[in-house]
Amino acid sequence: MMTRRIVFTVNRQEHMLEVDVRESLLDVLRDRLDLTGVKKGCSVGECGACTVLIDGEPFDSCIYLAVWADGKQIRTVEGEAKDGKLSKVQAAFLEANAVQCGFCTPGLVMTTTALTESDHSYTKQEIKKELSGHMCRCTGYHNIIKAAEKALQDKGEQDHDCCGKCHQ
Amino acid sequence: MYDIAKYEEAYTVEEAIALLQANPQAVIISGGSDVLIKLHEGQLPDAQLISIHGIPELKGIKLEAGQTIAIGAGTSFSQISRSDIIQQHLPVLGEAVSMVGGPQIRNIGTIGGNVCNGVTSADSAATLFALNAKLRIQGSNTERLVAIHDFYQGPGKVDLAHGEILTAILITKENYEGYNGHYIKYAMRNAMDIATLGCTAVGKFINNQVTDFRLALGVAGPTPLRCYKTEEIAKGRLVDQTLLAEIGKTAITEVNPRTSWRASKEFRLQLVEELSKRAFLEAYRKAGGEVK
Numbered sequence: 423m424m425t426r427r428i429v430f431t432v433n434r435q436e437h438m439l440e441v442d443v444r445e446s447l448l449d450v451l452r453d454r455l456d457l458t459g460v461k462k463g464c465s466v467g468e469c470g471a472c473t474v475l476i477d478g479e480p481f482d483s484c485i486y487l488a489v490w491a492d493g494k495q496i497r498t499v500e501g502e503a504k505d506g507k508l509s510k511v512q513a514a515f516l517e518a519n520a521v522q523c524g525f526c527t528p529g530l531v532m533t534t535t536a537l538t539e540s541d542h543s544y545t546k547q548e549i550k551k552e553l554s555g556h557m558c559r560c561t562g563y564h565n566i567i568k569a570a571e572k573a574l575q576d577k578g579e580q581d582h583d584c585c586g587k588c589h590q
Numbered sequence: 591m592y593d594i595a596k597y598e599e600a601y602t603v604e605e606a607i608a609l610l611q612a613n614p615q616a617v618i619i620s621g622g623s624d625v626l627i628k629l630h631e632g633q634l635p636d637a638q639l640i641s642i643h644g645i646p647e648l649k650g651i652k653l654e655a656g657q658t659i660a661i662g663a664g665t666s667f668s669q670i671s672r673s674d675i676i677q678q679h680l681p682v683l684g685e686a687v688s689m690v691g692g693p694q695i696r697n698i699g700t701i702g703g704n705v706c707n708g709v710t711s712a713d714s715a716a717t718l719f720a721l722n723a724k725l726r727i728q729g730s731n732t733e734r735l736v737a738i739h740d741f742y743q744g745p746g747k748v749d750l751a752h753g754e755i756l757t758a759i760l761i762t763k764e765n766y767e768g769y770n771g772h773y774i775k776y777a778m779r780n781a782m783d784i785a786t787l788g789c790t791a792v793g794k795f796i797n798n799q800v801t802d803f804r805l806a807l808g809v810a811g812p813t814p815l816r817c818y819k820t821e822e823i824a825k826g827r828l829v830d831q832t833l834l835a836e837i838g839k840t841a842i843t844e845v846n847p848r849t850s851w852r853a854s855k856e857f858r859l860q861l862v863e864e865l866s867k868r869a870f871l872e873a874y875r876k877a878g879g880e881v882k
Contacts, residue, residue, distance in 0.1 A: 424597060443597035446626075466627050467695055468782055479668075482694045485626045487619075489597070490643055533693065554781030555692025 428492035432457070433501025441488040448472045448483040450491070451498060459499040459528045463557075470556035473529035474498050480533040482555070499528035502535065511535045511573045518569035522560035530556050534570045538577055546571060592629045595636035600645060603755050607730050609640045611753045616640045618755070620648075620664055621698040623691070624707055648702070648757060651675050657763040660726075663702025663756045667714075668693070670701060680761065682771030682792065682873075686717040689775045692782045702756045705741070708748040708813070715742075715814040716790040717773050719806035722765045726758040735760070742813035768794050769802070772872035774865045778852075785809055786853045787861040791869035793824075795877045800824045805837070805870070810845035810862050817844040820866065829874055829881055837870055838863035 424443045429436065432455060441450055448465075451457040451474065460483060463471030467482040474483045475497040502509040508516065511534045521527050530553065537544060537552055544552065549570050558566060596613075600606035610616055619625045619639045628634045642648060648664030651673045659675060667687040670676055676684040690696050690704070690713045704712045705725070715738075723738045730753060738759075741749045750756060771792035777783035788808030794801045803824040805817040820840040827833050847858035871881060 442591065444591040444594045446592065449591065466630055467623055467691075467698075470692070470694060473694055479697050480694050481697055485622055486698065487592075487622065487626075487641070487643075489599070490641075551781070552693055555694040557782075 426489050430491045432496045445488040447486040447488050450488040457498045470529045473532050514573035515569040518565045520565040520569035522562045526558045596638040599641045620703045621700045623699040659761045661759045667696035686773035708746045711785045711809045716788045716806040716808040720790040720792040720804045721761045724760045728757045729754045745812045770873045770876040772869045789865040789869045791873045793873045798829045810847045817841045834867045838867045841866040
């Protein structure tokens with residue numbers, strides 16, 4: 423077994439881990455750091471359930487080698503609620519009834535979060551394109567798009583607890 | 591866990607070449623969105639990987655001497671679409687690579703990997719063919735330039751020896767300045783799908799006359815290809831319905847699509863005829879043209 427030491431930040435907390443070179447970032451987040459909000463779906467980068475933010479951008483963690491995470495800032499859904507208060511995106515998903523079985527939700531929340539923190543404003547068509555790397559087996563897309571639109575509508579209004587900058 | 595028997599990381603191109611030379615079994619991994627899928631499916635048992643994922647000199651887009659656009663082979667599709675240089679000079683390429691997979695795949699997948707896989711359906715390929723792209727390939731103590739249509743030698747087969755690294759994709763000024771282009775990806779889904787057919791038209795127009803035209807197609811043959819006869823027919827002509835019809839009819843004489851589970855040969859031929867016309871027309875519209 424070949425291992426490598428990586429130092430990375432996950433949800434604002436620094437970790438030093440000895441990872442197997444064969445491990446995906448998904449394996450490490452779920453099995454070593456118990457972040458099971460990162461879902462294991464297709465394992466081939468098609469369903470988006472394992473999406474996490476790496477330095478602010480959404481990636482499929484199933485097809486990202488854990489050794490590549492060295493020096494990176496990772497965010498998973500577990501780090502989004504602060505002091506028992508949901509993030510703006512999470513609250514928008516709740517309000518829009520955008521959660522059915524919930525398996526695709528953590529990934530979708532993370533991609534939507536990246537959109538709310540970018541300086542671009544998105545049309546509905548663009549939101550659909552940005553979320554197109556996620557599959558919802560319950561086919562609840564209508565409300566998911568509504569939730570993303572809601573989260574992006576409030577983009578101008580600063581979240582009191584978190585402006586996104588602190589995650590950088 | 592992935593079936594990786596050996597894993598080494600290179601931090602410079604020289605290092606990658608040395609590692610490759612030392613291990614004839616080694617396979618390069620860049621973004622991983624193709625290699626890791628192959629591993630997952632058992633197509634690369636006991637893989638010996640050399641990662642070029644973290645080589646900074648392979649990333650980014652810059653203007654070189656003579657305003658040649660140089661795209662580092664390790665540049666992701668998202669970085670290409672967002673690049674100011676691409677948006678200003680080569681919007682057609684930015685649009686084409688924004689149709690690869692989905693957003694997460696475009697954040698990890700690289701244009702160099704797309705090209706080096708040698709598949710006819712690569713979304714970047716048809717456009718790079720239409721732009722007469724050249725590939726800069728680094729070996730130990732050698733550097734060579736290969737035209738993209740010479741690089742593709744057959745399905746999955748490219749002109750890249752073991753021990754060589756594709757470092758950059760070059761598009762010279764005379765191949766982009768004053769051109770308008772359009773890429774059409776025909777697939778069953780709008781995202782996360784492989785092209786049933788890909789078609790890029792690039793043209794130069796003065797008033798409503800075609801002064802230059804290039805037509806390139808993906809999945810219309812074992813490798814991406816150009817339709818040179820069709821291009822010649824259009825050059826110097828006025829854009830009208832007759833020309834459009836001729837473009838479609840001539841293009842189908844220059845292709846060799848096959849029947850696969852995605853689509854039949856007959857359907858692909860129909861796509862070649864129709865998409866060639868539409869891509870040409872859209873390139874013409876982008877140049878400010880209107881068809882009477």
